[in-house]
Amino acid sequence: MNTDPKGQPAAEIQLPIEGMTCGSCVNRIERFLRSTDGVEEANVNLATEMATIRYLPDVADRDRLVAAVEAAGYDVREPALSVAHPECRRQMVLHLRPATRAFDHLLPLARIRRRRSTTRSTASVGEFARY
Secondary structure, three states: HHHHHHHHEEEEEEEEOOOOOOHHHHHHHHHHHOOOOEEEEEEEEEEOEEEEEEOOOOOHHHHHHHHHHHHHHHOOOOOOOOOOOOHHHHHHHHHHHHHHOOOOOHHHHHHHHHHHHOOOOOOOOHHHOOO
């Protein structure tokens, strides 16, 4: 792990980037990030739309890194909740529960339609032989 002259360890952050379409976009964002004071390394992945940045926290912060991406002409998405963490999962369930209740009345109807479609009579092999 690299450290700055004062002994502060470098931090790493991942920023989700929006609006990239090609390798030139990746190069532009990396160039803007690397020219930001305190950034030691910046790598952008077009496929995952993520920028991984190693920086010195006492020189640069998340806001400065986001500003560099925006200066390059791209947007930084807000990070999504991690459903791996139990508290995030609980909050997500509590948030989605009222929305799912709105569709509860449609479930019996969907089951009836599915049952009707599977119980339709199908022609047997003997019926096709007559034609």
